[in-house]
Amino acid sequence: MDAVIRQFFNIEVMMQAAPLLLQGLWMTAQLCAAVVGLGLVGGLLVALASLSPRPLLRYPALVYVDVFRALPPLVLLVFVYSGLPFAGVELSPFAAVVLAFLLNNSSYYGEVYRAGLQSVPAGQREAARATGLTETQALFSVVLPQAVRNVLPDLLSNTIEVVKLTSLASVVSLAELLYAANMARSITYNASPLVAAALIYLVLLWPLARLVSRYQRRLAI
Template sequence: MDNLIQNFFNLEIYRAALPHLLTGLWTTVWLSAIVIPVGVIAGLFLALGLTQARSRLVAWAIVAYIDFFRSFPPLVLLILVYFGWPFLGIELDKLSAVVLAFGLNNASYYAEVFRAGLEGVPKGQMEAARSTGLTPGQALWSVVVPQAVRNVVPDLVGNSIEVVKLTTIASVVALPELLRAARDVQSIAFNPSPIVLAALLYLLILWPLTRWLGRMEHKRHI
């Protein structure tokens, strides 16, 4: 038991590592604040393009995009974007590479969420909005999209929680997020306690969101 505590719950190492890990946590927070809106906005437009497409070719292209990026490992995607694109003459800094790779990946998941929401809005809502004199675009953005978003808020929150956890792979390009900070301290302390502390910090910031998500899911099924 003592060995378990010394190796994974060492309070002395926790105290020494905490300032460095808090810096990494801040990086995780602002990185999430960038990549989540990028994914949400791109996913919404993909879903609109899919549900409103008049061309089968456009619809197939969007479906192919969604299926591909939902199936492709995000870690490999990030490595290809950051380390592979320079061979094509395209060099991106760490942040740009992470935002691009995460945006491509996350947009596919958010697109499926929004697609379900849009398809769940009765067609009569569009017809009723058009009967008031709204153009198709105005009816879509003023009536259909708001209803679709309300219907899928729990799914959006759940997906966003996964995105926050996904930011851990940004460590492969040496972006100093929380897990990277924990690994740096671990390499100095020769003790895995910083990794456990990082996990506890993730739990601290994500557990309230998870509980909120649980309440929303419960209300939705009542």
């Protein structure tokens, strides 16, 4: 038992690795902010395009969603980072991760938004237009707030998955939390930094997961 504690729960090793882990956590926070922010905006654009009466917008959006939901995120990341340079497009690890995950996550966010928009009765939009609002004003002032409220648990759940997904960035040597923990492990010859990284993810994501569950129960009442 002592050997297990020394190898996996060594507080001294965790404290030694703390500066490196904090740097990785900061990079993870930046990556999450970029990926989630762009994903939410991109997903909304995808949803609006997929609901458009114009075939030139609707069909490409539907193909986009199907393609990027089917592609594994890791395959997409490796292609963007290692494949695009053969076409003359070289991206930094951070930019490659953001682009790859944006393509993947915007397709999922788009489907969530689309379900939310379709859940709002058509009469809401018509009533908004009757008060003198333009189509755009009716969408963003009346329809979209109701749509987001209806699918908020799904948006939050998807955001949790996005945060966990950022750990894949270590594949392209981006110094996020998992990469930093693995570097600390290789320096200390001890697995405790990896356990510390897992605990950090747990502390960050468990409250959000509980919030999602609580909100889902409230909607079910």
